[in-house]
Structures are given as C-alpha cells and as structure tokens.
Amino acid sequence: MASLDPYSGVLGLRLAKHLLRRTSFNITKARIEEFASYNVNQALNVLLAPSQKYLNQPVHYPGSCTVRISGEDVQINLTHPAPWINDEPAEPDGFGVVKENCSGKQKENDFLTAWWMDEARRDTSLRSKMTYFLFTNFTAPQKDNGDSSFYYDYLLLLEHFCLTDWKELVFQVTVNPKMLDFLNGNLNVVNGYNENYARELLELYTIGVKKPVVLDQNGEMIPNADPLNYNYQDIQEAARVLTGWSFNKNDRNGLPKNGVENGDLPTANQYPGNHDFGQKQFSSYLSNLNIPAYDPEMETQSERMESEIRMLIDAILAQDETAKYICRKLYRFFVSRSIPNTEDNLEIERDIISPLAQTFRDSNYNLTTVISKLLKSQHFFGADGNESTNEIIGGLVKSPLELALQTLTVTNFPVPDPISDDQGNYTGEDHYKVFYLNYITNKVLIPSAQPAFGNVNTPPAGFPAHYSGPTYDQSWFNASTIIARYDFCRNVLFKNIFNFNVVDFVEENVSNPRDPDVMLDELTDLLFPESASQSRKNYFIETFLFDGGSLIIVDQPKTHPYYYWHDLWGSYKSSSPSNRTVRDVNNILKSLVEALLWSQEYQTT
Numbered sequence: 001m002a003s004l005d006p007y008s009g010v011l012g013l014r015l016a017k018h019l020l021r022r023t024s025f026n027i028t029k030a031r032i033e034e035f036a037s038y039n040v041n042q043a044l045n046v047l048l049a050p051s052q053k054y055l056n057q058p059v060h061y062p063g064s065c066t067v068r069i070s071g072e073d074v075q076i077n078l079t080h081p082a083p084w085i086n087d088e089p090a091e092p093d094g095f096g097v098v099k100e101n102c103s104g105k106q107k108e109n110d111f112l113t114a115w116w117m118d119e120a121r122r123d124t125s126l127r128s129k130m131t132y133f134l135f136t137n138f139t140a141p142q143k144d145n146g147d148s149s150f151y152y153d154y155l156l157l158l159e160h161f162c163l164t165d166w167k168e169l170v171f172q173v174t175v176n177p178k179m180l181d182f183l184n185g186n187l188n189v190v191n192g193y194n195e196n197y198a199r200e201l202l203e204l205y206t207i208g209v210k211k212p213v214v215l216d217q218n219g220e221m222i223p224n225a226d227p228l229n230y231n232y233q234d235i236q237e238a239a240r241v242l243t244g245w246s247f248n249k250n251d252r253n254g255l256p257k258n259g260v261e262n263g264d265l266p267t268a269n270q271y272p273g274n275h276d277f278g279q280k281q282f283s284s285y286l287s288n289l290n291i292p293a294y295d296p297e298m299e300t301q302s303e304r305m306e307s308e309i310r311m312l313i314d315a316i317l318a319q320d321e322t323a324k325y326i327c328r329k330l331y332r333f334f335v336s337r338s339i340p341n342t343e344d345n346l347e348i349e350r351d352i353i354s355p356l357a358q359t360f361r362d363s364n365y366n367l368t369t370v371i372s373k374l375l376k377s378q379h380f381f382g383a384d385g386n387e388s389t390n391e392i393i394g395g396l397v398k399s400p401l402e403l404a405l406q407t408l409t410v411t412n413f414p415v416p417d418p419i420s421d422d423q424g425n426y427t428g429e430d431h432y433k434v435f436y437l438n439y440i441t442n443k444v445l446i447p448s449a450q451p452a453f454g455n456v457n458t459p460p461a462g463f464p465a466h467y468s469g470p471t472y473d474q475s476w477f478n479a480s481t482i483i484a485r486y487d488f489c490r491n492v493l494f495k496n497i498f499n500f501n502v503v504d505f506v507e508e509n510v511s512n513p514r515d516p517d518v519m520l521d522e523l524t525d526l527l528f529p530e531s532a533s534q535s536r537k538n539y540f541i542e543t544f545l546f547d548g549g550s551l552i553i554v555d556q557p558k559t560h561p562y563y564y565w566h567d568l569w570g571s572y573k574s575s576s577p578s579n580r581t582v583r584d585v586n587n588i589l590k591s592l593v594e595a596l597l598w599s600q601e602y603q604t605t
Contacts, residue, residue, distance in 0.1 A: 282315065330371065519545075
C-alpha cells in the first residue's frame with residue numbers, strides 16, 4: 001500500500017542522492033555525504049532553512065551604457081558591476097533603468113535569467129525548486145524584452161510564498177502587474193469584460209477543468225459521476241469580480257506595495273470606476289457563491305474590490321478538488337508523473353493524493369506543511385512496497401534546467417562570477433551573463449524546449465512535461481531535443497575558455513583514479529540515481545580504460561587486465577603538463593565523463 005507515513009532511519013547515500021536531486025539544483029559529493037547521515041526530519045530542516053543569496057538582484061556589468069534619466073537617453077560609464085532594478089549605484093547619480101546594456105542591444109531579461117539561474121545553482125535549500133514549481137503552476141512567461149523589472153518582482157513574489165501561504169499567493173498573483181499584463185487582466189473593465197485570467201484561474205491555477213476520478217468516502221470510484229469543477233457561468237462571474245485592476249507600465253516605482261508580510265512588492269492599482277459592483281451569482285460547482293451588490297455603508301470601494309476577489313478564492317479553495325489538483329501537481333513535479341486512475345488501480349489517488357490534499361486543507365494551504373509530508377514519506381523514497389516503488393527513484397527524466405544546473409554543480413564547473421569576473425570584460429565569453437545566455441540558454445535550454453521562464457510562445461499552461469499526459473516528462477527527451485542534451489559536454493563542459501579540468505573533477509570525486517573498478521564505482525554512485533550493475537560498469541571500463549591486453553604490474557605481482565590505464569595514470573602523475581601522457585589521460589577521461597553524462601541513468605533522476 002502506498003504510504004505517507006514518514007521514512008524511518010538514516011537516509012544513506014542512495015536516498016540522500018534521491019532527495020537532493022528532486023529538491024535542489026545544487027548537487028555535490030559533499031552534500032550527498034552530508035545528507036546520507038541525516039534522517040528525514042534532519043534533512044528537511046536543512047532544506048527548509050533560509051539559504052543566503054549571493055546577489056539579491058541582477059547586476060549590470062561595467063562599461064558605457066545608455067540609460068534613461070528624466071525622459072532622456074544619457075550615456076554613462078559604470079566603473080563596477082551595478083544593480084539596476086531597485087538599488088541605484090553611488091555613481092553616477094540618477095542611474096535609471098537600463099535601456100541598452102554595455103554590449104550593444106542585449107535584452108534586460110538576459111541579465112535577470114542569468115541572475116536567477118546562478119542563484120538557483122548556488123541554493124542549498126528547497127527555495128529555488130519550490131519557486132520553480134510555483135512558476136509551473138502560475139505560468140506567466142517572459143517577454144523578449146521590456147518587462148524585466150516587473151518579471152523580477154514576479155519571481156520574488158513566487159519566491160516569497162514558495163514555502164508559506166498558497167492561498168494568499170493566489171490573491172497576490174491575481175493582482176500582480178506581470179500576470180495582469182500577460183492575461184489581459186488590466187483590460188478587464190465593467191461592460192468590457194476580458195475573461196482570460198478568470199478562465200485560467202479556474203482551469204490552470206486552482207481547481208482544474210475536471211476531476212480525473214471521483215472517489216467515495218471508502219476510496220472507491222463513483223461511476224458516471226459529474227467530473228466537471230466549474231462551468232461557463234463561473235468564468236463569466238469571475239471576470240466581473242476581477243474588473244478594475246490595472247497599472248502603468250512606465251511607472252513601476254509609483255505603484256502601491258503589497259505589504260511587508262507579502263514581500264513588499266509592487267502591485268496593481270485599483271480603479272473603482274472600471275469595476276462591476278453588481279451582484280454576482282456563481283453555479284453549484286462553487287457552492288452557489290453569491291456576492292451581493294456593493295453597499296457603500298459596509299465598506300469602501302477599494303475594500304470591496306479586494307474582498308470580492310478573496311470571496312471568490314475562498315469559494316474555489318473550499319472545493320475538495322482544488323487541494324487535490326495542486327497536490328497532483330506537486331506529486332508529478334517531485335515524485336512521479338504517473339498517477340493511475342483506473343478502477344483497478346487507484347492506489348496513488350486514494351492513498352497519497354487524497355490524504356495529502358486533506359493535510360493541505362487542514363493547514364489552510366500552507367506549502368511547507370504539505371511538501372514536508374510528501375518529501376518525508378515512505379512513498380517518496382520508494383520504501384512503502386506500493387506498485388510504483390521501483391518507478392520512483394530514477395523514474396523522472398531530468399528537465400533541461402535540472403540537467404544544466406545540476407551538471408554545473410556536480411562537476412564544480414567554474415561558472416564566471418558576476419562580481420569578481422566582471423571587471424569590464426563584458427564582451428568576453430567568460431562573462432557570467434554571456435555564459436548563461438550563450439551556453440546554457442541558447443545551447444541547452446532553448447533547443448531542449450525549456451527556456452527557463454518561457455518566451456512569447458509559451459502558453460499559460462507552461463511546458464507540456466508538467467501538464468500533458470500520458471507522456472509528461474518524456475517530452476523532454478525526444479528526437480528534436482536529444483541532440484542539445486547530448487551536446488552539453490561539447491558546448492559547455494569542454495569549452496577551453498572556461499578552464500574546466502576533467503582530471504581535477506575525477507580526482508576530487510574518486511579515491512583512487514588509478515583503479516578502474518574504484519573509478520567506475522564512485523563515479524556512477526555520484527552521477528547515477530541507482531547503483532550501476534557490474535556489467536554496466538564493465539562496459540565503461542572496457543570501452544574507455546582498457547585496450548584488451550594484460551601485463552605484469554610491478555606493484556601488483558599478477559597479470560592484471562587493466563594494465564593500460566594503470567600504466568597511463570602512473571605516467572601521468574609523474575609527467576610534466578606538456579607531456580603526451582597528460583593529453584591522453586585528459587582525452588580518455590573526457591570521453592568517459594561524456595559517456596556517463598550521455599547515459600540514460602544520468603539523464604534521469
């Protein structure tokens with residue numbers, strides 16, 4: 001039976017790897033060994049602890065830049081990396097929003113995306129993964145340009161609520177400038193209704209169109225039950241509730257703030273003249289919610305506009321299916337894409353989703369409570385004897401973003417630093433924004449169908465891997481995306497300009513690189529979700545470290561099948577950097593590491 005009971009005992013290396021791969025973009029041998037000694041409570045305490053950011057916002061690199069000051073384009077010279085969204089640098093005075101960056105006409109969003117990915121790969125907590133989960137639920141994709149400050153605010157909003165109050169987040173997203181702009185909420189006015197956001201609020205962000213299965217109190221399927229969760233009347237009435245909220249795209253600093261308790265972030269203005277203050281009547285799907293016509297003696301117009309949205313959200317969240325809908329998304333993101341819902345296989349829906357949803361409701365939609373219960377469970381660790389146990393560990397295809405960031409951290413790749421490597425060489429390939437744009441975004445993420453936060457072609461539903469069954473995450477790995485994934489080594493790791501040393505990587509993670517058995521034991525244990533079979537490890541040894549002969553080794557008085565690698569490694573350790581042996585060892589290890597990263601085991605998590 002699938003079980004949400006907590007896993008007991010120390011995690012060990014296997015389960016520590018599993019937990020970290022699912023909850024973090026930051027995977028290292030040291031972190032795996034640290035978590036291996038924890039029980040689930042200790043592990044979650046570490047993951048839920050605040051993680052110190054390196055930078056609180058993007059920085060612009062030094063050089064000559066065009067900025068807009070008092071409505072005029074002014075050329076200024078930055079002498080050091082400078083923030084340009086919230087904090088103005090000390091020099092020059094009056095530094096405003098960057099119009100063109102110092103390399104010419106790159107987009108402001110490239111700085112923002114590079115900043116977020118760099119922080120995510122450094123993050124040792126659950127924060128970045130949960131923020132990204134919320135992005136997959138409340139998907140508002142980036143534009144090509146022009147919305148970087150508002151998108152920064154949007155990401156901070158998701159981050160602020162990523163482990164707290166999901167119910168409040170629904171309200172805050174609803175009146176967020178980025179979301180209003182994306183789904184035309186700023187155009188939704190009385191007698192000129194725009195239903196876009198109302199539709200997506202119900203269809204994608206809260207309750208979903210219909211129930212995949214309807215269960216009775218005993219957990220048995222109810223045949224021929226009405227699967228719908230709302231109807232068109234509810235969309236129409238929700239659109240009326242949402243009228244009158246808008247913002248000036250050119251006056252971010254003049255917008256009201258949503259309060260310190262909500263992140264102190266810019267939010268939309270209220271325009272009572274554009275709001276429908278009439279009675280709203282919802283259907284039985286939303287418990288016949290009735291919002292009476294506005295009574296000026298009861299509250300102000302501003303209070304009423306907010307209270308109507310909150311009444312609508314309360315009615316949606318009062319439905320059992322809303323918590324189930326979000327818990328299914330959490331399950332597919334962190335555990336497994338497969339949630340069988342046939343009459344003879346309701347195990348996950350009955351034993352995991354339903355009780356998890358009850359926990360979510362009972363906690364008043366607290367994300368820390370629900371995600372802790374899921375990640376501590378026997379089921380998450382494949383230790384409950386359920387039908388899908390063998391499909392959980394290693395059972396998800398890495399998203400391109402996971403593949404890129406986890407590979408950078410597990411190899412300790414020397415990503416350019418936004419401050420210390422940002423001393424005016426802004427046109428160089430080794431600049432951190434250029435690195436993330438040219439090598440991660442353009443060479444890996446976009447060709448693999450996952451620009452980090454989408455683009456103008458990304459629909460409100462987000463990426464198919466998160467919502468489109470039955471394939472789900474398999475859509476990350478197909479004929480059109482596989483090449484970019486496999487070219488990661490050629491396009492990123494082994495680009496000479498980044499000074500990544502594959503021998504250093506092996507020596508840092510293998511106790512005795514001279515011994516091929518030890519090397520493959522320890523590399524596969526680090527890189528693969530499950531222990532590799534001996535035949536699988538022998539494949540890598542025989543393909544890359546063994547030429548088929550044998551020789552008497554001086555320090556091993558017997559015929560040894562691995563004499564070629566033993567001899568080569570010994571010569572390498574005693575060679576000068578210009579020696580041919582050094583090149584041979586580098587080339588062999590490059591081929592070996594590339595093959596390991598190509599493997600189906602590494603491509604899954």
